[in-house]
Amino acid sequence: MPRAILWFRDDLRLEDNPALDAALRECDEIVPVYILDQRYLERDRWGLRRTGPYRLKFLLESLEGLDAALRERGSRLMVLKGVLEQELLRMAEMYQCRRLYASKAYTHEEIGVETSLSKAIDARFFHGSTLFNPEELPFVVAQLPDVFTQFRKRVERFVEVPEPLPTPDEVPGPELPKTDIPSVESLGQQMPPADERSVLKFRGGAEEGHARIRHYLWDTRSLSSYKESRNGLIGADYSSKFSPWLANGCLSSRSVYYEVEDYEAKVERNESTYWLKFELLWREYFRLVAMRYGRRIFFPGGIQDKAVGWKDNNKAFQDWCSGTTGDDFVDANMRELLFTGFMSNRGRQNVASYLVHQLKQDWRKGAAWFESLLVDYDVCSNYGNWMYAAGVGNDPRSRVFNTRKQASMYDGDGAYRRLWLEVGGKEPLLFRQQFL
Ligand SMILES: Cc1cc2nc3c(=O)[nH]c(=O)nc-3n(C[C@H](O)[C@H](O)[C@H](O)COP(=O)(O)OP(=O)(O)OC[C@H]3O[C@@H](n4cnc5c(N)ncnc54)[C@H](O)[C@@H]3O)c2cc1C
Structure with missing residues (x-):
């Protein structure tokens, strides 16, 4: 052999x-x-x-x-x-x-x-990196339903998530020389200092990913209230934060899925535990969208190849990147991303809508900024969500977020905006010049 x-x-x-x-x-x-x-x-x-x-x-x-x-x-x-x-x-x-x-x-x-x-x-x-084996879906990928709910209902009804494969005890092979893993600096970049306001001190590796699962499920039982807390903006446990480990494949989505099933069997099963599996289906769906549509997920008009008229205003784009647009909710979120490499899902939806619908900029520039900064960047989830936000994805409805209204709903007391706009006092433009 x-x-x-x-x-x-x-x-x-x-x-x-x-x-x-x-x-x-x-x-x-x-x-x-x-x-x-x-x-x-x-x-x-x-x-x-x-x-x-x-x-x-x-x-x-x-x-x-x-x-x-x-x-x-x-x-x-x-x-x-x-x-x-x-x-x-x-x-x-x-x-x-x-x-x-x-x-x-x-x-x-x-x-x-x-x-x-x-x-x-x-x-x-x-x-x-998928939850299902695409060959076992009840439809061929070319006929993936264009509406997420239709996809979800069909897979929930007809497909089993395969059980995760075990970890091998041994990996046989020839004698191999030690190769050094480079540092960020040796690859020509400078690592920004850790920011105390960061939702989590993200550290790569499968062990760290499993430690995060243990914390979120078994030690704190935060999973039991995920559905209520998932639109949060501050802190480690309003959502799972599994995304960077999933994006790098330190965790498989099947392992996460079966951990949740285990939790449901041993602790409790409720709407929140279901909702985490529901979100894994979104992740899966965007992978299938990429499989089905190929290069079109990178087109300005998205998978619909829609006629679009994005404006090319570099100043507006740069202000958005630096968190200096003047919209305090957008700016707070963009500074969190700039200073830490993470942003909540609620924040991502708002800043994406603002770039596309308010500033009328090409959504792919926003996706590229996310690609550069997000610690959990995943090509399918990123481009899939951006197309969705820009109204050029699966759901052609225009998703315009009123950022003022969103701020009052999700940051009613202004604590999140104060955290990123007042506390700490980092200057975003200088920070960008130095580290990005
Ligand atoms: C414009 C935009 C860009 C995004 N870019 C990325 C990206 O590059 N990488 C990425 O992993 N997610 C992306 N997301 C989806 C989502 O914001 C993140 O997955 C989530 O915020 C990560 O935090 P969490 O692990 O605590 O998520 P939780 O809420 O705890 O969800 C659990 C897991 O489900 C998956 N998931 C949740 N929501 C989504 C979603 N909308 N789409 C796909 N998967 C989802 C993720 O793997 C996540 O880790 C993007 C969303 C938007 C609106």
């Missing part, structure tokens, strides 16, 4: 990893590799870093966690920097690997990489 490259992507875990599971079943020896691809470290067409410091730090910590877990099992993670395809094929040749195993991606650029690799090596891809 052959030796194989196991290429880690957004699946930085050993538990419930179908590519790893298949490689272990089908091959004798495994060479685990992660490539820091130059493409994702560069600036985009709007001059923004594609991977800013918050996300980069979380990613590097996740790689350290994965390397430690592999070392406990007799292997190690080779971390290299360069052009993905070239580095992977170089490794395959160096270690005489005839196959490559990896999780599948669902977006245009990443599928392009898969296609070109498949031409050069026996490459096998697995669904490592």
Whole structure:
């Protein structure tokens, strides 16, 4: 049986990893590799870093966690920097690997990489980031319902979430040299100092992800009141904060789903416990939207390819990024993002609506700013939600948020706005110049 490259992507875990599971079943020896691809470290067409410091730090910590877990099992993670395809094929040749195993991606650029690799090596891809196996859905992806509720009802009724795969005890392979995992600084960026106001001190890695599950479910039982608290703005426990670990694949959505089921069996089952699973279905839905619509999720007119007339006002966009628009609720949220790399779901909906409907800017610029800063950036969830907010996604209705009304509903006493606009006194423009 052959030796194989196991290429880690957004699946930085050993538990419930179908590519790893298949490689272990089908091959004798495994060479685990992660490539820091130059493409994702560069600036985009709007001059923004594609991977800013918050996300980069979380990613590097996740790689350290994965390397430690592999070392406990007799292997190690080779971390290299360069052009993905070239580095992977170089490794395959160096270690005489005839196959490559990896999780599948669902977006245009990443599928392009898969296609070109498949031409050069026996490459096998697995669904490592979805809840369901897309082949087992009660419809073909090309007929994915355009309305989320229809999708949800059909999958809830007809499809089982597969149980997570176990973590292997051993990962056999050849002797591998130690490769250093770089720091944020060695990759040319400067890490902003930790902000005390941050909802959480996010740290990458599967262990940290499981610690967060333990905290949110078992230690504090916050899950039991998720539905009531999830529109909160301040603090660690108004929502699960699982997103950065899910985005990097330190946690699988199946593991989270089954932890919730376990909680329902042992503690309680209520609307809140159901609602967390409901949100995982949104995540799943946006993956399927990407599968169905391909490059169209990046079109200015979205998957509908709608005629749009975005204005190109750079000053308005820069003010939005820096949290200096003059709308205090928008500014508070944008500063939270700028100073910490996180923003609540309520905040995201409001700032996205403001950029698109108030400032009339191309939604893709907003999505690119989120891509650069969000510690939990996930291409499908980000572009899917942005299209939705811009009225060019699945639901063509225009979702205009009245930010004043929203502020009085969700920040009635102004505590959130004071926290980000008055306390701490960081100057957003200087901060951007220094760190972004
Ligand atoms: C404009 C915009 C951009 C967004 N960009 C991203 C992104 O890049 N990455 C990302 O993970 N989420 C994104 N979201 C969705 C959502 O805001 C975050 O998933 C959520 O705030 C993360 O916090 P949490 O883990 O505490 O979520 P919880 O409320 O605890 O939800 C649990 C999990 O369900 C999933 N989820 C919840 N809401 C959504 C949703 N609307 N769409 C898809 N998945 C969801 C996430 O994986 C989340 O971790 C975006 C939303 C908007 C409006």
